[in-house]
Amino acid sequence: MTSRQPLFDRLVALSASDWDAYTHHPFVEAMGTGTLPQAAFRHYLVQDYLFLIQFARAYALAVYKARSLEEMRSGLRGLSAILDKEMDLHVDYCAGWGISRAEMEASEEDMPTVAYTRFVIDAGLAGDLLDLHVALAPCVIGYAVIARRLAEAGGVRDGNPYSLWIAEYASAAYQDLAASAVESLDRLAGDDLSDGRLVRLAKLFGQACRLEAAFWQMGLDKAP
Numbered sequence: 601m602t603s604r605q606p607l608f609d610r611l612v613a614l615s616a617s618d619w620d621a622y623t624h625h626p627f628v629e630a631m632g633t634g635t636l637p638q639a640a641f642r643h644y645l646v647q648d649y650l651f652l653i654q655f656a657r658a659y660a661l662a663v664y665k666a667r668s669l670e671e672m673r674s675g676l677r678g679l680s681a682i683l684d685k686e687m688d689l690h691v692d693y694c695a696g697w698g699i700s701r702a703e704m705e706a707s708e709e710d711m712p713t714v715a716y717t718r719f720v721i722d723a724g725l726a727g728d729l730l731d732l733h734v735a736l737a738p739c740v741i742g743y744a745v746i747a748r749r750l751a752e753a754g755g756v757r758d759g760n761p762y763s764l765w766i767a768e769y770a771s772a773a774y775q776d777l778a779a780s781a782v783e784s785l786d787r788l789a790g791d792d793l794s795d796g797r798l799v800r801l802a803k804l805f806g807q808a809c810r811l812e813a814a815f816w817q818m819g820l821d822k823a824p
Protein backbone atom coordinates (compact mmCIF):
# COMPACT_ATOMS: atom_id res chain seq x y z
CA MET A 601 0.00 0.00 0.00
CA THR A 602 1.58 3.33 -1.00
CA SER A 603 0.61 6.79 0.16
CA ARG A 604 -0.16 7.71 -3.46
CA GLN A 605 -3.22 5.48 -3.33
CA PRO A 606 -6.39 7.59 -2.97
CA LEU A 607 -7.39 7.96 0.68
CA PHE A 608 -10.75 6.39 -0.13
CA ASP A 609 -9.03 3.18 -1.39
CA ARG A 610 -6.87 3.04 1.73
CA LEU A 611 -9.95 3.38 3.95
CA VAL A 612 -11.75 0.60 2.08
CA ALA A 613 -8.67 -1.64 2.38
CA LEU A 614 -8.40 -0.98 6.13
CA SER A 615 -12.12 -1.67 6.71
CA ALA A 616 -12.58 -4.35 4.04
CA SER A 617 -14.94 -6.64 5.96
CA ASP A 618 -17.21 -3.76 7.10
CA TRP A 619 -17.19 -2.28 3.61
CA ASP A 620 -18.07 -5.63 2.00
CA ALA A 621 -20.81 -6.37 4.53
CA TYR A 622 -22.36 -2.95 3.74
CA THR A 623 -22.04 -2.97 -0.04
CA HIS A 624 -23.07 -6.64 -0.43
CA HIS A 625 -25.76 -6.63 2.25
CA PRO A 626 -28.66 -9.06 1.49
CA PHE A 627 -30.96 -6.00 1.10
CA VAL A 628 -28.70 -4.75 -1.71
CA GLU A 629 -28.43 -8.12 -3.43
CA ALA A 630 -32.22 -8.51 -3.26
CA MET A 631 -32.73 -5.10 -4.93
CA GLY A 632 -30.51 -6.33 -7.76
CA THR A 633 -32.51 -9.50 -8.27
CA GLY A 634 -35.85 -7.77 -7.64
CA THR A 635 -36.67 -10.19 -4.80
CA LEU A 636 -36.58 -7.65 -1.95
CA PRO A 637 -39.92 -7.70 -0.10
CA GLN A 638 -41.71 -4.43 -0.84
CA ALA A 639 -42.47 -3.89 2.87
CA ALA A 640 -38.70 -3.81 3.51
CA PHE A 641 -38.18 -1.19 0.82
CA ARG A 642 -41.09 0.96 1.96
CA HIS A 643 -39.76 1.08 5.51
CA TYR A 644 -36.33 1.95 4.15
CA LEU A 645 -37.81 4.81 2.07
CA VAL A 646 -39.66 6.37 4.99
CA GLN A 647 -36.57 6.16 7.20
CA ASP A 648 -34.41 7.53 4.39
CA TYR A 649 -36.53 10.70 4.30
CA LEU A 650 -35.85 11.23 8.01
CA PHE A 651 -32.21 10.32 7.39
CA LEU A 652 -31.88 13.01 4.69
CA ILE A 653 -33.14 15.71 7.06
CA GLN A 654 -30.34 14.84 9.48
CA PHE A 655 -27.80 14.61 6.65
CA ALA A 656 -28.69 18.18 5.69
CA ARG A 657 -27.59 19.14 9.22
CA ALA A 658 -24.31 17.28 8.65
CA TYR A 659 -23.67 19.36 5.51
CA ALA A 660 -24.56 22.52 7.42
CA LEU A 661 -21.86 21.46 9.88
CA ALA A 662 -19.45 21.06 6.95
CA VAL A 663 -20.07 24.75 6.14
CA TYR A 664 -19.31 25.67 9.75
CA LYS A 665 -16.16 23.50 9.89
CA ALA A 666 -14.77 24.84 6.60
CA ARG A 667 -11.38 26.54 6.66
CA SER A 668 -11.77 28.44 3.39
CA LEU A 669 -14.51 30.05 1.33
CA GLU A 670 -14.09 27.29 -1.24
CA GLU A 671 -14.75 24.63 1.41
CA MET A 672 -17.73 26.65 2.69
CA ARG A 673 -19.24 26.78 -0.80
CA SER A 674 -18.68 23.07 -1.22
CA GLY A 675 -20.54 22.36 2.08
CA LEU A 676 -23.30 24.71 0.93
CA ARG A 677 -23.65 22.83 -2.38
CA GLY A 678 -24.06 19.56 -0.41
CA LEU A 679 -26.66 21.19 1.86
CA SER A 680 -28.60 22.66 -1.03
CA ALA A 681 -28.37 19.41 -3.04
CA ILE A 682 -30.22 17.69 -0.20
CA LEU A 683 -32.72 20.46 0.69
CA ASP A 684 -33.52 21.69 -2.81
CA LYS A 685 -33.18 18.51 -4.84
CA GLU A 686 -32.72 15.18 -3.07
CA MET A 687 -35.65 15.65 -0.67
CA ASP A 688 -38.07 16.59 -3.49
CA LEU A 689 -36.86 13.67 -5.60
CA HIS A 690 -37.37 11.45 -2.61
CA VAL A 691 -40.94 12.69 -2.10
CA ASP A 692 -41.74 12.13 -5.82
CA TYR A 693 -40.16 8.70 -5.71
CA CYS A 694 -42.05 7.73 -2.54
CA ALA A 695 -45.33 8.90 -4.14
CA GLY A 696 -44.75 6.16 -6.72
CA TRP A 697 -44.70 3.71 -3.83
CA GLY A 698 -47.89 5.18 -2.36
CA ILE A 699 -46.10 6.94 0.50
CA SER A 700 -47.10 10.58 1.07
CA ARG A 701 -44.94 13.37 2.49
CA ALA A 702 -47.42 13.56 5.40
CA GLU A 703 -46.84 9.87 6.16
CA MET A 704 -43.08 10.36 6.15
CA GLU A 705 -43.26 13.45 8.32
CA ALA A 706 -45.52 11.69 10.80
CA SER A 707 -43.04 8.82 11.19
CA GLU A 708 -40.55 8.52 14.02
CA GLU A 709 -36.87 7.89 13.47
CA ASP A 710 -36.03 4.24 14.07
CA MET A 711 -32.97 3.46 16.24
CA PRO A 712 -30.62 2.67 13.31
CA THR A 713 -31.57 6.04 11.75
CA VAL A 714 -30.82 7.90 14.98
CA ALA A 715 -27.57 5.97 15.50
CA TYR A 716 -26.20 6.54 12.03
CA THR A 717 -27.14 10.19 11.55
CA ARG A 718 -26.07 11.34 15.01
CA PHE A 719 -22.82 9.40 14.68
CA VAL A 720 -21.97 11.37 11.53
CA ILE A 721 -22.86 14.71 13.12
CA ASP A 722 -20.82 13.84 16.21
CA ALA A 723 -17.81 12.81 14.09
CA GLY A 724 -17.92 16.30 12.57
CA LEU A 725 -18.51 18.10 15.86
CA ALA A 726 -15.70 16.29 17.67
CA GLY A 727 -13.27 16.32 14.75
CA ASP A 728 -12.37 18.44 11.76
CA LEU A 729 -13.74 18.63 8.22
CA LEU A 730 -11.78 15.55 7.13
CA ASP A 731 -13.28 13.47 9.96
CA LEU A 732 -16.74 14.63 8.88
CA HIS A 733 -16.15 13.79 5.21
CA VAL A 734 -14.71 10.38 6.08
CA ALA A 735 -17.83 9.65 8.17
CA LEU A 736 -19.98 10.76 5.17
CA ALA A 737 -17.96 8.77 2.59
CA PRO A 738 -19.66 5.36 2.90
CA CYS A 739 -22.99 7.10 2.28
CA VAL A 740 -22.04 9.30 -0.64
CA ILE A 741 -19.55 7.00 -2.37
CA GLY A 742 -20.97 3.66 -1.24
CA TYR A 743 -24.32 4.21 -2.99
CA ALA A 744 -22.48 4.93 -6.25
CA VAL A 745 -20.39 1.75 -5.94
CA ILE A 746 -23.43 -0.37 -5.07
CA ALA A 747 -25.63 0.97 -7.87
CA ARG A 748 -22.89 0.66 -10.51
CA ARG A 749 -22.36 -2.99 -9.60
CA LEU A 750 -26.11 -3.75 -9.61
CA ALA A 751 -26.55 -1.95 -12.95
CA GLU A 752 -23.62 -3.83 -14.50
CA ALA A 753 -25.18 -7.09 -13.32
CA GLY A 754 -28.41 -6.22 -15.20
CA GLY A 755 -30.42 -4.86 -12.25
CA VAL A 756 -32.03 -2.12 -14.36
CA ARG A 757 -34.66 -4.04 -16.33
CA ASP A 758 -38.40 -4.19 -16.90
CA GLY A 759 -40.07 -5.97 -14.06
CA ASN A 760 -37.53 -5.07 -11.38
CA PRO A 761 -39.37 -2.75 -8.94
CA TYR A 762 -35.99 -1.39 -7.82
CA SER A 763 -34.79 -0.37 -11.30
CA LEU A 764 -35.35 3.33 -10.68
CA TRP A 765 -33.34 3.31 -7.45
CA ILE A 766 -30.44 1.54 -9.18
CA ALA A 767 -30.63 3.77 -12.28
CA GLU A 768 -30.63 6.97 -10.20
CA TYR A 769 -27.43 6.15 -8.31
CA ALA A 770 -25.81 4.49 -11.35
CA SER A 771 -26.46 7.62 -13.46
CA ALA A 772 -23.50 9.57 -14.80
CA ALA A 773 -24.57 12.59 -12.71
CA TYR A 774 -24.45 10.64 -9.48
CA GLN A 775 -21.28 8.74 -10.42
CA ASP A 776 -19.59 12.13 -11.06
CA LEU A 777 -20.70 13.45 -7.70
CA ALA A 778 -19.23 10.38 -5.98
CA ALA A 779 -15.97 10.73 -7.94
CA SER A 780 -15.66 14.32 -6.77
CA ALA A 781 -16.24 13.14 -3.17
CA VAL A 782 -13.30 10.72 -3.62
CA GLU A 783 -11.12 13.59 -4.86
CA SER A 784 -12.17 15.94 -2.10
CA LEU A 785 -11.04 13.42 0.54
CA ASP A 786 -7.52 13.59 -0.92
CA ARG A 787 -7.64 17.38 -1.08
CA LEU A 788 -8.67 17.62 2.57
CA ALA A 789 -6.09 15.05 3.70
CA GLY A 790 -3.14 16.82 2.02
CA ASP A 791 0.23 15.09 1.80
CA ASP A 792 1.15 14.56 5.43
CA LEU A 793 -1.40 12.19 6.90
CA SER A 794 0.26 10.33 9.78
CA ASP A 795 -0.24 6.58 10.27
CA GLY A 796 -2.05 7.31 13.54
CA ARG A 797 -4.49 9.68 11.85
CA LEU A 798 -5.11 7.15 9.09
CA VAL A 799 -6.00 4.49 11.66
CA ARG A 800 -8.39 6.90 13.42
CA LEU A 801 -10.01 7.81 10.10
CA ALA A 802 -10.36 4.12 9.20
CA LYS A 803 -12.20 3.58 12.51
CA LEU A 804 -14.71 6.30 11.59
CA PHE A 805 -15.08 4.87 8.10
CA GLY A 806 -15.58 1.30 9.37
CA GLN A 807 -18.16 2.46 11.93
CA ALA A 808 -20.10 4.37 9.24
CA CYS A 809 -20.10 1.20 7.07
CA ARG A 810 -21.48 -0.86 9.97
CA LEU A 811 -24.19 1.77 10.52
CA GLU A 812 -25.08 1.69 6.79
CA ALA A 813 -25.38 -2.12 7.03
CA ALA A 814 -27.63 -1.69 10.10
CA PHE A 815 -29.76 0.72 8.04
CA TRP A 816 -30.29 -1.94 5.35
CA GLN A 817 -30.98 -4.52 8.05
CA MET A 818 -33.65 -2.25 9.60
CA GLY A 819 -35.53 -2.51 6.29
CA LEU A 820 -35.21 -6.29 6.10
CA ASP A 821 -36.38 -6.66 9.70
CA LYS A 822 -39.70 -5.03 8.68
CA ALA A 823 -40.41 -7.62 6.01
CA PRO A 824 -43.03 -10.19 6.99
Ligand SMILES: Cc1ncc(C[n+]2csc(CCO)c2C)c(N)n1
Pocket residue numbers: 648651652655678681682686738739740743812815
Ligand atom coordinates in the same frame (compact mmCIF):
# COMPACT_ATOMS: atom_id res chain seq x y z
C1 LIG B 1 -28.95 5.39 4.37
C2 LIG B 1 -28.52 6.17 3.18
N1 LIG B 1 -27.22 6.20 2.85
C3 LIG B 1 -26.83 6.92 1.77
C4 LIG B 1 -27.73 7.63 1.00
C5 LIG B 1 -27.32 8.41 -0.21
N2 LIG B 1 -27.22 9.81 0.05
C6 LIG B 1 -27.69 10.46 1.11
S1 LIG B 1 -27.28 12.11 1.16
C7 LIG B 1 -26.44 11.98 -0.25
C8 LIG B 1 -25.64 13.11 -0.78
C9 LIG B 1 -26.10 14.00 -1.75
O1 LIG B 1 -27.21 14.56 -1.99
C10 LIG B 1 -26.53 10.66 -0.73
C11 LIG B 1 -25.96 10.19 -1.94
C12 LIG B 1 -29.07 7.58 1.39
N3 LIG B 1 -30.01 8.27 0.70
N4 LIG B 1 -29.44 6.84 2.46
